[in-house]
Amino acid sequence: MALLDVRNLATELATGGETVRAVRDVSFSIDAGQTLGLVGESGCGKTMTARSVARLLPPGGRVSAGQVLFDGVDLLGLPEAAMRDIRGHRIGFVFQDPSTSLNPVYPIGMQLAEPLRLHLGLGRRAARDRAVELLDRVGIPSPARRMDDYPHQLSGGMRQRVMIAIALSCAPRLLIADEPTTALDVTIQAQILELIQELCAETGSAVLLITHNLGIAAGICDRIAVMYAGQIVETGPTDALFYTPAMPYSWGLLDALPTVDEEERLVPIAGGPPDLAAPLAGCHFAPRCPHVREVCRVDGPPMTERTAGHLARCHATAPEGWLR
């Protein structure tokens, strides 16, 4: 059984009189210990998907349909108190901006000890000792001395290491990392990703990695799901998705990746994503798709299997399509 099984999730955001259907019928699953990359451009609904899973939607947001089965329990039906016990304990979070995700008025040691005391019931001394170990584990030099530093005394990369230590402090079954490296230098990015990968392997945590960077996803994910305009348009094992992408949008994403060896120009995807507040007919990508045909504009394609475990939402690359 999958650790996390999201079924037909739909999330709406009420903003200024409009209802934005940010997530539309999203289904995916993550097995224990597995890493899934949720990839897509800004505003495609990937963050809202993750927030729906943990029920951390902003004001005005609500899940309108679907199930989020975590260890077989539907999180959407849990009382708030039970949900609090899951957050930070069974599901850990790493956010995008480490410089503001730490409370400026407390030393980092205290913030690291908080979940330990809250969820594991450790005493002050035990939590502190454990916090020092964790800081050491995430690669912070002389951790015992760093315990009393305030967040502003650390560099961005160090802060993100602290955030990772906090997120993994209770050995969660699932780590949700929302653009964990976006705010960091490129040189630090690789280190942080490696750290996440290494520590999660150690604690056996599954990872839901949210990123707009296919390269990052390729580096550490077992499976990748590409999101576009509130839907998952293609999902499959990382290799399958990279070597045999089966959806024009994925092709576009791959073409937009910079490569080292050739002096090839990056090819942008023409146009912009659709307005999620307006009703959409047919395939969401049809207006930007170079291979579009009449059927795409009228009839939204379902997710169909290409190879084992590799699904895509496209008429053209379906077995009876015109791009076979």
Add this chain to the structure above:
Amino acid sequence: MKRLARHPSALVGAVLLLVVVAASLVGMVATPHDPTAVDPLARMQSPTLAYPLGTDQFGRDILSRVLAGGHLTLATAFFSVLFGLFIGGGIGCLAGYFGRTVDLGVVALMDILLAFPAVLLALGIVAILGGSVTNVIVAVGIATVPVFARVARAAVLSVVVRPYVKAAIAMGCTHRRILARHVLPNILGPMLVLTTTTIATAILIGSALSFLGLGAAPPTPEWGVMLSDARAYMQLGWWLTAAPGVALALVVLALNLLGDGLRDLIDPTSRQVGG
């Protein structure tokens, strides 16, 4: 404490406040002369060795009266602001944190209260409750409630949207824990600064009420009462109003210097590295 010593204006404020408070405490038990003893032969004397700050129209020693009256002025202001801070700050925090209907109601109520000048509000409340020092404390306290509520609410609103509050929710903290551990410490700075300036305001409102005969009443040596008593004789002797006036100004200055300094010290981001 060590850092306080390195902050010059905070240090000056703290020392000044300490001096005033100490002098007032001494004044509670001992003064050079009896602060209420009338001496017709020694009336309206300018400062001399026997009467360093002169005497008033009844021949009472002004230094003794300033010393003896300090604790009343300070304590009234302090307790009323404490009252306003807890009630107003509490209301503001809850309104800012939970928002929605609670927030709307609180904001409307506070706007109504703020529409009245603080002195008038306090005056009305004392008029209802009756004039006494305790009632002045309550009245001035209530008059400061909307100020504290508004600032607390605004500060909380700016804090709850910060990512670390989101992170605390994602960590599984309860509302109470988030409020107490993540929100409150981050609004302490503005609240502290506001408290110091509001104590100054409260001193003035309390004095105004005494002036109108609703708080401490003559012959009690209270700074506000002294100022109002001396008002009629101001042209005849500058020292009549100088002493209580300077005392009030010093306290206000001390409070402001200290408040600013404390704000710098409490906010860890404005603390110098290695400080």
